[in-house]
Amino acid sequence: MEEFHKVRRLPPYVFEQVNRLKASARAGGADIIDLGMGNPDLPTPKAIVDKLCEVVQDPRTHRYSSSKGIPGLRRAQAAYYARRFGVKLNPETQVVATLGSKEGFANMAQAITAPGDVILCPNPTYPIHAFGFLMAGGVIRSMSVEPDDSFFPPLERAVKHSIPKPLALILNYPSNPTAHVASLDFYKEVVSFAKKHDIIVLSDLAYSEIYFEGEPPPSVLQVPGAMDIAVEFTSMSKTFSMPGWRMGFAVGNERLISALTRVKSYLDYGAFTPIQVAATHALNGDGSDIAEVRNIYKRRRDVMVESFGKAGFEVPPPAATMFAWAKIPEKFRHLGSLEFSKLLVEKADVAVAPGVGFGEMGDDYVRLALVENEHRIRQAARNIKKFLSTADDTMHNVISLNTRR
Numbered sequence: 001m002e003e004f005h006k007v008r009r010l011p012p013y014v015f016e017q018v019n020r021l022k023a024s025a026r027a028g029g030a031d032i033i034d035l036g037m038g039n040p041d042l043p044t045p046k047a048i049v050d051k052l053c054e055v056v057q058d059p060r061t062h063r064y065s066s067s068k069g070i071p072g073l074r075r076a077q078a079a080y081y082a083r084r085f086g087v088k089l090n091p092e093t094q095v096v097a098t099l100g101s102k103e104g105f106a107n108m109a110q111a112i113t114a115p116g117d118v119i120l121c122p123n124p125t126y127p128i129h130a131f132g133f134l135m136a137g138g139v140i141r142s143m144s145v146e147p148d149d150s151f152f153p154p155l156e157r158a159v160k161h162s163i164p165k166p167l168a169l170i171l172n173y174p175s176n177p178t179a180h181v182a183s184l185d186f187y188k189e190v191v192s193f194a195k196k197h198d199i200i201v202l203s204d205l206a207y208s209e210i211y212f213e214g215e216p217p218p219s220v221l222q223v224p225g226a227m228d229i230a231v232e233f234t235s236m237s238k239t240f241s242m243p244g245w246r247m248g249f250a251v252g253n254e255r256l257i258s259a260l261t262r263v264k265s266y267l268d269y270g271a272f273t274p275i276q277v278a279a280t281h282a283l284n285g286d287g288s289d290i291a292e293v294r295n296i297y298k299r300r301r302d303v304m305v306e307s308f309g310k311a312g313f314e315v316p317p318p319a320a321t322m323f324a325w326a327k328i329p330e331k332f333r334h335l336g337s338l339e340f341s342k343l344l345v346e347k348a349d350v351a352v353a354p355g356v357g358f359g360e361m362g363d364d365y366v367r368l369a370l371v372e373n374e375h376r377i378r379q380a381a382r383n384i385k386k387f388l389s390t391a392d393d394t395m396h397n398v399i400s401l402n403t404r405r
């Protein structure tokens with residue numbers, strides 16, 4: 001029987017192949033150190049969990065909630081933008097709560113895309129940026145990720161040669177997976193370009209608070225006039241270690257926020273009220289929990305860069321996000337990122353995310369998530385060192401991996 005139209009547009013998740021291998025190695029007793037999935041391992045701060053437990057006792061909170069977010073939550077998100085970015089938002093018209101930023105992004109795509117609309121999307125990038133639009137009937141044109149002067153010539157070509165003219169440009173800084181961070185000057189140029197060509201800007205700022213160097217990452221909405229064309233997505237998942245709670249936000253241009261709110265009003269009743277109240281409590285906190293999370297990731301980053309480097313696997317230090325983006329050691333690069341990742345599971349008991357899972361331009365890389373403790377990261381480096389030092393003797397096994405499945 002033929003596959004459904006939408007399902008055909010969704011290739012099997014590349015990460016699933018590494019996950020399967022990981023599961024079977026574990027079933028065989030291996031202690032796999034998992035640097036693959038970007039699933040924060042830190043517990044949600046106690047005050048947030050306590051607030052949830054308190055509120056859930058009230059039966060009135062067990063009813064359907066508000067799809068666009070309870071008013072206090074939207075006010076708290078607006079206050080965060082004012083405090084952190086100096087951006088003034090109207091919580092009634094310019095803020096909507098989402099079931100995680102992934103859901104918000106995907107439903108924004110549903111809300112604004114007509115069949116065949118062209119979307120400019122970074123490559124490599126977090127998969128929902130492309131697949132959210134593909135599922136909505138859009139067409140993807142890949143853009144480079146580097147937020148510097150090299151970004152603009154391909155952008156100009158894309159606008160000149162795409163028919164119809166692109167509907168939207170997706171930005172994701174700090175970037176998953178590459179960890180690039182954009183400056184406010186870069187955003188100014190993007191906004192000026194997008195306004196000139198009447199292109200919507202969708203900025204995914206999921207890692208707004210996970211940074212280790214320099215200035216905190218800016219918001220595209222800090223650019224004067226950006227509100228005319230831009231929406232930005234943020235997430236509670238990383239900032240407050242709340243990935244399973246499914247709480248995020250879209251903020252910005254009223255017309256776009258209203259379109260997303262409308263679509264969501266047909267699809268969901270919002271997050272469980274106790275989660276919304278606890279999230280409000282988190283956003284209104286003093287920020288000490290965020291600083292602590294940042295420090296833990298920074299220490300892990302430093303341990304990874306140092307120990308992997310000594311093991312012969314160079315890992316550039318990411319300035320932000322919870323990921324390092326590392327080029328596959330030269331002698332393995334011809335294998336591609338999926339086969340190299342499988343090899344690491346099989347021979348070094350280490351799981352990583354193959355770069356190709358983020359787009360074809362990522363195939364020379366793997367992504368290493370900072371989601372294991374420092375001790376386990378050091379152990380991963382030791383395993384990799386051993387694997388690299390014996391690889392020459394065992395390389396004849398490498399090729400057969402393909403056929404062993």
Ligand SMILES: Cc1ncc(COP(=O)(O)O)c(C=O)c1O
Nearest residue numbers: 100101102126176206235237248
């Ligand atoms: C760039 C980026 N955007 C969005 C998300 C999804 O976050 P949420 O848990 O808020 O849906 C992630 C999660 O890994 C991410 O890396």
